[in-house]
Amino acid sequence: MPGPLEGVRIVEMGQLIAIPFAMKMLADMGAQVIRLESTGRLESYRSDSVYQNDVSGEFWNKGANFYEQNRNKLGVTLDLSKPEGLQILKDLVSVADLFSENFTPRVIKNFGLEYEDLKKIKPDIIMVSSTGYGFYGPWANFGATGPATEGAAGLAYQTAYIGGNPVMAEIPYTDYTSGEHTVFAVMAALMHRLRTGQGQFIDISQTQATSSTIPEILMDFSANGRSGPRMGNQDTAMSPHGCYPCQGDDRWITIAVATDGQWQAVCRVLGQDGWAADTRFEDSLSRWKNRGELDALIGPVTSSWDAHDLMHALQKKGVAAGAVFDSKDLLFDPHLGARGFYEVVTHHDSTGIPPLPYAGRPWKLSKTPAVPSKAAPLMGEHNTLILSELLGKTANEMAVLEESGIIGYGPITPRPVQRPSLDEQVRQGRMQRYETDFEEQVRKAFRG
Amino acid sequence: MPERALEGVKVLDLTHHISGPYCTKLLADFGAEVLKIERPGGDPARRMAPFLNDEADPEKSLVFAYLNTNKQSVTLNLKTDKGIQVLKSLVKESDVLVENFSPRVMASLGLDFESLQQINPGLVMTSISNFGQTGPYRDYKAADIVEYAMGGLMYISGAYDREPLKHAFNQAQFKAGTDGAAATLMATYHQRLTGEGQQVDVSIQEAVATGLRDVVNNFTYSGAVRRRQPNHSGDLSRLRASADGHLIPNPGIGAGLNWNSMVEFLDLPELADEKFDSPSARLVNAEELGRILDEYFIKQNKYERFYAAHEKRFIFGVIQSPEEVMADPQFEARNYFVDIGHPVLGTLKYPGAPFEMSGTPWEARAAAPSLGQHNQEVFGQRLGHSSEQLVQMRALQII
Numbered sequence: 038m039p040g041p042l043e044g045v046r047i048v049e050m051g052q053l054i055a056i057p058f059a060m061k062m063l064a065d066m067g068a069q070v071i072r073l074e075s076t077g078r079l080e081s082y083r084s085d086s087v088y089q090n091d092v093s094g095e096f097w098n099k100g101a102n103f104y105e106q107n108r109n110k111l112g113v114t115l116d117l118s119k120p121e122g123l124q125i126l127k128d129l130v131s132v133a134d135l136f137s138e139n140f141t142p143r144v145i146k147n148f149g150l151e152y153e154d155l156k157k158i159k160p161d162i163i164m165v166s167s168t169g170y171g172f173y174g175p176w177a178n179f180g181a182t183g184p185a186t187e188g189a190a191g192l193a194y195q196t197a198y199i200g201g202n203p204v205m206a207e208i209p210y211t212d213y214t215s216g217e218h219t220v221f222a223v224m225a226a227l228m229h230r231l232r233t234g235q236g237q238f239i240d241i242s243q244t245q246a247t248s249s250t251i252p253e254i255l256m257d258f259s260a261n262g263r264s265g266p267r268m269g270n271q272d273t274a275m276s277p278h279g280c281y282p283c284q285g286d287d288r289w290i291t292i293a294v295a296t297d298g299q300w301q302a303v304c305r306v307l308g309q310d311g312w313a314a315d316t317r318f319e320d321s322l323s324r325w326k327n328r329g330e331l332d333a334l335i336g337p338v339t340s341s342w343d344a345h346d347l348m349h350a351l352q353k354k355g356v357a358a359g360a361v362f363d364s365k366d367l368l369f370d371p372h373l374g375a376r377g378f379y380e381v382v383t384h385h386d387s388t389g390i391p392p393l394p395y396a397g398r399p400w401k402l403s404k405t406p407a408v409p410s411k412a413a414p415l416m417g418e419h420n421t422l423i424l425s426e427l428l429g430k431t432a433n434e435m436a437v438l439e440e441s442g443i444i445g446y447g448p449i450t451p452r453p454v455q456r457p458s459l460d461e462q463v464r465q466g467r468m469q470r471y472e473t474d475f476e477e478q479v480r481k482a483f484r485g
Numbered sequence: 486m487p488e489r490a491l492e493g494v495k496v497l498d499l500t501h502h503i504s505g506p507y508c509t510k511l512l513a514d515f516g517a518e519v520l521k522i523e524r525p526g527g528d529p530a531r532r533m534a535p536f537l538n539d540e541a542d543p544e545k546s547l548v549f550a551y552l553n554t555n556k557q558s559v560t561l562n563l564k565t566d567k568g569i570q571v572l573k574s575l576v577k578e579s580d581v582l583v584e585n586f587s588p589r590v591m592a593s594l595g596l597d598f599e600s601l602q603q604i605n606p607g608l609v610m611t612s613i614s615n616f617g618q619t620g621p622y623r624d625y626k627a628a629d630i631v632e633y634a635m636g637g638l639m640y641i642s643g644a645y646d647r648e649p650l651k652h653a654f655n656q657a658q659f660k661a662g663t664d665g666a667a668a669t670l671m672a673t674y675h676q677r678l679t680g681e682g683q684q685v686d687v688s689i690q691e692a693v694a695t696g697l698r699d700v701v702n703n704f705t706y707s708g709a710v711r712r713r714q715p716n717h718s719g720d721l722s723r724l725r726a727s728a729d730g731h732l733i734p735n736p737g738i739g740a741g742l743n744w745n746s747m748v749e750f751l752d753l754p755e756l757a758d759e760k761f762d763s764p765s766a767r768l769v770n771a772e773e774l775g776r777i778l779d780e781y782f783i784k785q786n787k788y789e790r791f792y793a794a795h796e797k798r799f800i801f802g803v804i805q806s807p808e809e810v811m812a813d814p815q816f817e818a819r820n821y822f823v824d825i826g827h828p829v830l831g832t833l834k835y836p837g838a839p840f841e842m843s844g845t846p847w848e849a850r851a852a853a854p855s856l857g858q859h860n861q862e863v864f865g866q867r868l869g870h871s872s873e874q875l876v877q878m879r880a881l882q883i884i
Contacts, residue, residue, distance in 0.1 A: 041675035054698065066671055086699050088706050101702040152843070169800075171841070174818035179795045184722055184733045185802020191810040193724070193731075195653035198643075203731050203804050204650055205724055206642040207714050213696030214656075217663040222840050224670035225490040225515045229845050231677055232492065237844030245821055248810060249839035250507075250659035256547035257535040258807035259822070259834045265535070270630060270651055273534050278630060280639065280648045287712060289649055291639065293628035352625045359631035361649050364704040364711060367637045367694060372622040378691055379701075393705045399661065399691040400668035401617070403598075404683035405675050455765045459709055465771060466645050466715035468703070475708030 040067020041405040045227065047135045048126070049073065049110070050150075052080055054183070054212035055167045055243060056139035057106040059219035064109035065398055065407040071129060071423055072110040074416060075117065076445035082106065083416070085454045088390045092453035097416055098388050104413045105395060108382065112414025113423050114444050117148055122443045126150070128428050131158045134230075135223060139167040143178045152238035161236040163226045167219055171242030181243065183209020190247035195254050197267035214250060215243035276321070276328040277303070280361065281336045283344035287469055289361040290344045292335070292351065300324065302354035306347075307338050363469065368394065369482055376401075380410040381483050387415070391476065394483045417446040489516025490845035494673060496520065497572075497579040498556065501528045503655050504613045504689060505585030506552040507662030508669065511839075512581075513555035514847050520579075520863065521556045522572065524563070525882060527856045528553075537830050543856060544829040550853045551835055554825065558854035559863045560884045563594050567883045572596070574868060576604050580676065581669055585613040588623050598684045608682040609672040613665045617688035627689070632657035636693020637700055645715040661692040719767050719774030724804065726779070727787040733802035734782060734790070750797055753781060827852035860884050 045068040051057040057072070064070040074080055082102035084092075091099070113129075116122040130136050136155055138145060145151055145166065152164045166172050169181020170189065184205050187193045192211070193203045222239045230236060248255060257265055265273075270291075272278035277300075278293045294300050297320055304313035312318055312334065317327045324331060339347060344360035351358035360366065373379065379394035398407060424430045424444070438444045462468040472478070494517040498509040506521075506528070513519040521528070530552060531543035538545075562568040576582060582601065584591055591597055591612070598610050612618055615627035622635075633639040633651040643650030665687045672685050703709045714720065722735045736747040744762040748754065755777065760770040767774055782790070787803050794801035805813060811822060811834065823837040830852075838847030864870045864884065878884045 041671045058696075062667070086702070086706060090707055101699045101706045105699060105702055170815045171819050174815045176795075176815035180737065180798065180800035181802060182722055182733070182735055182800060184724065185735065185800065188724070188731070188733060188802045188804035189810070189813070189815075191805055191807050192652065192656075193804050194806050196642075196650065197653075198647065198650060202726065203724060204643055206638055206652065207711070208638075208641065208696070208698045208700070210638075210652075210696070214660070214663075216696075217660060217667065217692075218839050221511055221663055221667040221670065222842065224667055224674065225845070226842065227674060228494070228670055228677070229488070229490040229492075231674065233488070235488075235844055237842055240841040240843070242819065242821075242840065245816070245819070245836075246839045248816075248821070249836050250656060250663075251654060252548050252551035252836060253535065253654040254807050255810065255836050256551050256833070258811060260537045260547050260830070261535065261539070264807045268653070270648070272628075272630075275628065278628070280630070280634070280650070282648065289634075289639075291630045291634040291651075293630050295628070352622075355626060357626035357628045357631045359625075359627065359634040361634040361639045362637050363640045364637070364700050364709075367697075368701050368704060370635075372616060372620045373691070373694065375620040376617055376688070376691075378694065394701075396695050396697065396701060397691075399664045399688055399695050400671075401686040402668065402672055402675075402683055403685075404681055405672070454768075457768055459707065461769070462709065467711070468709040469712040471707065471709040472704075473708060475704060479705050 042066045042068040046133045048129045048133045050138040058216040062220045070110040079448040096453040107413030111419040114417040135163045137165045163236045165239040167241040172240040183212045186211045186243040189244045199269040211247045215246040218246040276324040281339040288344045293357040299356045382410045382412045488845045491517040495579045497582045499584040503658035504661040508665035511666040519556040521558045553853035557859040560857040581609045583611045611669045611685040613687040618686045629655045629657045661689040719771030725782040731804040732787040736799040
């Protein structure tokens with residue numbers, strides 16, 4: 038079944054997450070996304086976190102992050118530093134609905150690929166640029182990573198243990214925040230184009246998108262001139278509200294109590310009649326006032342529980358509680374499984390990677406679901422499909438393009454990132470553990 | 486008047502708290518007509534801190550004011566037959582209905598998708614919920630911290646040797662609100678092409694679990710379970726303390742970095758060593774590198790290093806306080822913070838456009854509505870109830 042975006046053609050000059058993630062979401066829903074890559078400047082997600090940490094052979098077709106971000110796309114390599122390469126990009130734009138990119142404005146201006154340039158090629162083109170700080174302004178050409186924009190936006194400042202220093206998640210978090218906004222922005226522009234026939238330029242500032250999700254912090258400063266205290270896992274109203282230890286190494290549960298009834302249920306499940314009768318904790322105001330003491334009492338009790346058992350026991354009594362899921366909990370979670378959240382993707386035979394599950398999408402559309410998942414492209418996998426069939430290049434012209442390095446099928450200078458051994462990663466604390474029978478476990482759960 | 490991207494899209498907004506209202510705010514801020522249906526007591530977000538001057542007044546919640554710009558508000562008691570009848574007449578003339586009740590609620594009110602589709606076959610109905618409309622956890626309770634935990638972000642956030650730590654405030658709700666707005670438009674796009682409506686099921690847990698990069702793939706690709714990273718890491722993308730705050734001294738992306746130029750910039754000759762000069766070597770010698778960098782940056786000024794680094798095209802980042810964010814020259818050049826006047830809150834600076842659209846700009850047309858501000862206009866002028874009927878509906882606590 039076609040997705041709702043069938044017929045929408047996107048040319049993507051993306052890298053890493055911010056644009057590739059957003060375009061993947063659109064590809065999942067039926068858009069044709071042509072992902073451009075350079076053989077001279079290898080996308081770093083192709084050269085890192087490769088299957089079984091084995092960087093021999095065509096490692097650039099084995100990177101976990103590349104597969105994660107580029108599902109359902111077509112892959113074309115193009116050397117944009119040569120006029121013929123740039124011309125092919127423009128030819129693609131002339132038959133596209135959307136051009137998307139996440140380089141700095143300097144790069145886009147140097148290539149002559151600004152909206153005003155593309156509009157001359159395709160008057161109703163929609164262009165979306167995603168940059169750290171926005172396409173214009175004094176910081177426009179400052180390159181950025183997720184952590185940098187998380188910092189600039191004001192989110193990192195407020196995320197900290199009580200009285201502690203800022204802390205960030207171990208992923209480029211704001212790439213996703215801005216990617217989610219990018220999908221929305223593109224859809225709004227497509228709606229407008231459908232109605233009026235007009236294209237436009239979308240300027241995504243990853244920092245702005247992120248600041249837009251923290252009104253609790255920014256509105257408080259704006260109205261009251263203050264920065265709230267760093268509260269760790271505590272809440273401004275609920276108590277208990279936190280993350281407590283459970284049985285096992287690095288196992289935890291989160292609990293959030295909103296009502297007195299839920300508090301009584303927590304006391305019953307944990308077998309603590311004394312807490313239930315304690316006047317320090319009798320109502321939400323007193324619990325919140327004495328939240329430090331309360332948190333100190335709860336941890337030693339939860340630590341004799343299995344996190345998942347306690348989650349289910351508390352949820353049965355109507356208490357918001359969730360085990361802190363690690364990668365395995367997520368992958369094998371029965372709820373996500375029942376909803377078909379993970380989609381099994383078959384990889385090209387040449388990669389030696391078996392079919393693997395990948396995270397799907399946070400939405401389900403009843404009439405126009407996502408298209409069946411196809412793996413991210415090998416480098417240059419669709420050069421022929423796109424350049425010959427769509428742009429009409431002859432076999433001869435294709436040969437010349439390959440000869441002159443305009444297109445290619447692997448990096449010019451292969452430089453894989455060799456991760457230390459898993460034992461060393463566990464020793465350094467980067468990984469909690471590893472399991473040697475993982476292939477068996479994944480196969481059993483996802484491929485019978 | 487500038488063009489609006491979502492001109493003519495009529496949204497019936499049954500949402501409350503954060504995830505649903507952020508979804509409909511995005512729609513409203515880009516031009517959709519959003520009619521917010523509030524229970525007679527009002528959206529509980531009206532009682533959410535922070536308030537202007539800490540005065541807990543339903544018209545003074547700052548988060549409510551932010552989340553409900555450009556919307557109209559009517560009150561309607563959906564626990565009455567007349568209330569349901571009025572709602573259904575509004576469904577008839579809407580393109581989209583968004584709700585974020587617990588999954589059982591809409592059905593218990595007789596407002597399940599099948600019933601509403603009979604009234605309006607083109608209706609797009611978006612439901613945002615904690616765990617989605619199906620599955621064994623469908624009726625589980627949640628708060629943002631629980632979504633963080635069960636969505637997989639919590640485990641990898643915080644200090645290596647402490648309990649996991651969630652992001653401040655309500656990030657999971659905002660993620661799901663954004664996803665909900667995007668998915669709603671996908672369905673509306675299809676509706677505009679074919680006339681066909683459909684149901685959109687958005688799960689907050691999945692909104693979190695969609696954005697984890699390789700957390701799950703670390704296991705499927707190598708059997709490893711990733712955790713919060715140790716402080717002694719030499720990872721250049723990590724936050725480090727400066728004399729006056731924090732910064733992220735990341736020189737640039739991956740394998741292409743010329744290490745010597747970084748060594749020269751920092752003026753730390755001890756780093757000119759093959760122990761550090763490639764990504765692979767830095768991973769092996771992470772602990773030693775981390776110590777050297779920590780000792781260096783604690784003596785530096787964050788903005789001085791940030792601007793100096795960008796002159797060399799090193800992509801350093803800086804941690805900004807709310808005060809620094811609001812004085813940020815980049816935000817200022819882009820007019821990100823906008824003044825919005827509100828009858829009770831007065832004129833305040835609000836975070837503005839999350840992104841810019843050249844043809845159909847983000848707009849602050851109206852401040853958040855007071856509770857039931859548009860009852861007369863919607864029930865009277867639009868649906869044609871007489872003023873007598875409105876008085877009666879008020880007396881019967883329908884509005």
